[in-house]
Amino acid sequence: METEVVHTNFKSEEYFINMGPQHPATHGVLRLLLTIDGEIIKKVEPDLGYIHRSIEKMCERDSYQQIVHLTDRMDYLSANINNEAVCLAVENALQLEIPDRVQVIRTIIGELTRIASHCLWWGVMGMDVGALTTYFYGFRDREMINDIMEETCGARLTMNYNVPGGLMHDIHPNFVKRVKDFVAHFKTKLPEYDRLLTENIIFKKRMIGVGILSKEDAISFGASGPVGRASGYSCDVRIHHPYSAIDKVTFNEALRTEGDTYARYLVRIQEMWESLSIIEQLIDVIPEGEHRVVTNAVIKLPKGEYYQKVETARGELGVYIISTGTKNPYRLKFRSPGFSNLSLLNHIAVGGKIGDLVATMATLDLVIPDIDR
């Protein structure tokens, strides 16, 4: 049926192909309808919804403690940070005083999550453009973080470690030592990443000048995270709306001005260094104290509206809660970074080649469950 439509709407030399939903470079079930003329892309239209679970509707049924668990399943590589967003929204609404210990641990775990996510991104992005070795390097280092998470949170991917009021249980006795070991290890490995890929001339020729996004367009399309910052747009939520223990540390916002795929690549590499620095500043000064404040078993938010932003590995995640004073939210909206970042794909891919689209998509770092919430 679709081809009939194509014949009436397309010029004779243009045709369309499907990329996905099982394309290796889409990392999940994203289908792109490409209109192409030869190898030049004329239009990219994403077709979404293959794994939409309607988490927002489920939230209207669930208690606030249950909602935290659903957020793992959005951007699963930023699971801890997603959990934190809902917990912060609930805690601010209840005006709970959160212990310093909890805030510091949350920030350390959040930055570990960011490094793990960027490691995976670095591995698969190299693979997308034809460098298979990066995949093994990236996963090797991510594995160490997963082991730390497993020991402390009890899970490797969907942690559920944050709960409204604090943390589910205290950190494992090995946590501090293992994190320090990881930081020391990873500091020797990041320069290896640079030698292998960042300064690789073939890689650079694939990346530089491809998929350029201007600062004005980045803001207009609601880009956030490394995608926005690579276009010179200062959009780090940790700087503009600090939360947890971020205001206790100093770090530089990774900013570039080129706006191309290579700039987005460099921003993420620098972010890993900044995350290491944040962890180093906090790991020795975790305050003593309780890991949780007691909340009611049934949490009811006062009538009103609450909004909480956090910086996940992909950008700005927003949680918008409308409460009518009952134990469930009346409406809960997740503003996911991947959704806005995907919306600009057509804008930056048009005029390029299909191979460039793969490189561009790799540096947008899309996680499909984050888009199909």
Added chain:
Amino acid sequence: MTNEALQQLIATWIPELEFTEAESQFLNIEVPAQHLHALMSQLKSNPETQFDYLFCLSGVDWGEKLGVVYHLESTTHRHIVVVKVATENREEPVFDSVYDIWATAEFHEREVFDFFGIRFNNHPNLKRLFLTEDWIGYPLRKDYEDETNMILL
């Protein structure tokens, strides 16, 4: 700008606006549907407000009314405002699109159309985004019923 200063300035543009800060951490503006587009373009272009970043666009079913909530931030001044628009017409709810002001609205408005059935005038490509074209009904509405796949509330 502070919320008071914002309110004073914006109130001079369109007299029918209603302002409130109750039950929210931001300044909320309720705008009648016919003034929505004029207000939004003014919020973006006025040098004192410069709301150039639409960071959240949500459809809401308030029971009797259907509406849209826009969260706006200025990347220059770093102030935030929330704009709300609503209609009692549940059969054919329609508002003006703001995609010509913020490009991100194109996808977000399609999502709202998909789940709430709210139409947007002048939208370039208003069709289902997540659900299939033959889906009947709008799942995030409060009165939506699906006998087989219903999430029980």
